[in-house]
Amino acid sequence: MALDRHKSYLEQDYPDVKFLLASKVRTKIMISLQDNSLKLENIRYLTQITSSTILHGINQLIEKNLIEKNGEYYFLTSKGTILSLKIIDFLKQLNTINSCHDFWQTHQIKELPHQLLQNIEVFHDAQLIESTKANIGNPFTTYLEMISNSDKFKAILPIFFPRHLDAIKFLLKNDCNVEMIVTPEIYQVLLKQLGKNELKNYIHKGLLRLWKFHSSLEFALMFSKNFIILGLFLLNGEYDPSKLVLTHDQEAMVLGNNIFNHYLQKSEKIDITNL
Amino acid sequence: MLSVENILKFNDLAHDKLKFMVNSKIRLNILTSISQHPKSMKEIKEEHNLTFASISINMKLLLAENLxxxxxxxxxxxxxxxxxxxSLLDFFKLISVTNKFEELWLxxxxxxxxxxxxxxxxxLEDSKLVKANHLDIYKIHNNFLELLIRSKEVRTVSPISHPDLLEVFGAKIKSNTPTILILTKEIVKQVLKSSDFNFLSEGISNKNLEIRLYEGEIKVVFTVTDKFMSLGLFNHDGSYDQNRDLVSMDKNAIQWAESLFDYYxxxxxxxxxxxxxxMI
Structure with missing residues (x-):
């Protein structure tokens, strides 16, 4: 996001944002009307707020063209629907940030793709897989378990380690489709470890599709049809192998695909001719 | 999908943090100011013309909240x-777009x-609301056709048809422009009635044309190409608003419209x- 634009948003739209978000009553009324038009008593039941307080909030929202009344029923206008959906997204985002508070705080965030930052709420049901004293490799073993059952696997990888290569080989030998976007450094490792001929063979068979991304990648994203895993770098610049975020949320998978396609467009395709 | 009850619980949980963030413009200005580069108190003071005391008080609160x-x-x-x-600035952005194009949503x-x-x-922040006026009632239509003619790839979702449009789409297909049309049953029949079947059939065989049927009701009219996106809406009374069209050549808006197209x-x-x- 361009900083100059931030400043103009703050100047122009601060009163509206404060009006919507600083009042628990107004946000609750908007949220309660999201799915259906409701009578005052229904809103009171859902929000547990007194009728007089609700009515005061409703009148303020009607004045702003966010709510209308038809008979005894209150409903959101199209503008109200747009803002209410965004309030819900925003609350989900705050909840996602707070639920893995320590994870986000101790990792590099600024260079994450905008699509991920904009839609971070898709991780609201995510599990944080951490190393334990009993199993220091817990994040990696969990990841290996997840990918071993996949028939399609996609990854954006700024890091690599030998056991990871074994897992990818295993997938390819089992006719799993593997698509990877890697940094030039990782590409060299892959070429050296797997061997040019083997790599060529998998590409030729259509099992492996490979792209080289020529800038730095500040995150690792691995996903299949039913899971997505995010790994991040620590604030000191080192990759953190001790923590991974895992979710099975379908929206997260869609997001994963969008991010993958975004990076793919900026990457160099590796095929048999330029291997 | 979260229930309204669960979202209301989120609201209860997040409200104090939310209030802390939005209740002070000074705190938001401080955070925005240091979001790209670290700064000293003096630099922030000079940038925002704030008193040292107000920055200092709010900075202490921001430090205490680990922000x-x-x-x-x-x-x-x-x-x-x-x-x-x-997340909050993304919310600001949406408010800005909602206010900017208020007459399209209302x-x-x-x-x-x-x-x-x-x-x-x-x-859609960099879009433009094109409006017809009494001096040029075909402004939207002509603007749309002009952009469409320049496009090299066309995808449209529509429950309405217009003779001019069918003609332009025909020309696009003739010039080998890949075109995908997602239409309601009524409009597919209209297209078949107004066009030469062999021409359509040839376009499909040559992979320049894909006609798709959307079985339900389509309540939006939009086109996305390599050059632009255009979005029109229906009035609440069910009639199509021919006087307003949201148009953008910005890549973010085109990407948004591509996602909408994928949905259909x-x-x-x-x-x-x-x-x-x-269906003939």
Whole structure:
């Protein structure tokens, strides 16, 4: 996001944002009307707020063209629907940030793709897989378990380690489709470890599709049809192998695909001719 | 999908943090100011013309909430601060777009757009609301045709038809421009009635044309090409608003419209020549 634009948003739209978000009553009324038009008593039941307080909030929202009344029923206008959906997204985002508070705080965030930052709420049901004293490799073993059952696997990888290569080989030998976007450094490792001929063979068979991304990648994203895993770098610049975020949320998978396609467009395709 | 009850619980949980973020413009200005580069108190003071005391009080609160980190006299935004600020500014962006195009949303039906894409309306910030006026009642139509002619790839979702449009789409197909049309049954029949079947069939065989049937009601009219996106809405009374069109050549808006197109593409059926022939 361009900083100059931030400043103009703050100047122009601060009163509206404060009006919507600083009042628990107004946000609750908007949220309660999201799915259906409701009578005052229904809103009171859902929000547990007194009728007089609700009515005061409703009148303020009607004045702003966010709510209308038809008979005894209150409903959101199209503008109200747009803002209410965004309030819900925003609350989900705050909840996602707070639920893995320590994870986000101790990792590099600024260079994450905008699509991920904009839609971070898709991780609201995510599990944080951490190393334990009993199993220091817990994040990696969990990841290996997840990918071993996949028939399609996609990854954006700024890091690599030998056991990871074994897992990818295993997938390819089992006719799993593997698509990877890697940094030039990782590409060299892959070429050296797997061997040019083997790599060529998998590409030729259509099992492996490979792209080289020529800038730095500040995150690792691995996903299949039913899971997505995010790994991040620590604030000191080192990759953190001790923590991974895992979710099975379908929206997260869609997001994963969008991010993958975004990076793919900026990457160099590796095929048999330029291997 | 979360229930309203669960979302209300989220609201209760997040409200104090939310209030802390939005209740002070000074705190938001501080966070925005250090979001790209760390700064000293003096630099922030000069940038925002604030008193040292007001910055100092709010900075202490931001430090206590772990949204800011102090190192060697400079203030850095923390990862947590950045995430919170990013989400909030995305909210600001949506408010800005909603206010800017208020007359498009008010009294118009937006139920043809899925919720997740409504939440990303912020991506339409660089769009322009093209409006017809009494001096040029065909302004929207002509502007649209002009942009369409320049496009090298066309995807349209529409429950309405217009003779001029059919002609332009025909010309696009003739010039080998890949074209995908997602239409309602009524409009597919209209296209078949107004066009030469062999021409359509040839376009499909040559892979320049794909006609798809959307079985349900389509409550939005839009086109996305390599050059632009255009979005029109229905009034609440069910009539199509021919006087307003949201148009953008910005890549974010085009990407947004591509996602909307994918939504309809997944829910529509491909009509090959045989299936089309049966609908004549």
């Amino acid at each position: 800011v980190i102090k190192r060697r006299g400079k203030y850095f935004i923390s990862s947590l601060g950045y995430l919170n600020l990013y 009294n118009h039906d937006i139920s043809g757009i899925p919720d997740d894409l409504i939440g990303n309306f912020g991506l 593409y997944q829910k529509s059926l491909n009509l090959g020549p045989k299936k089309l022939a049966k």
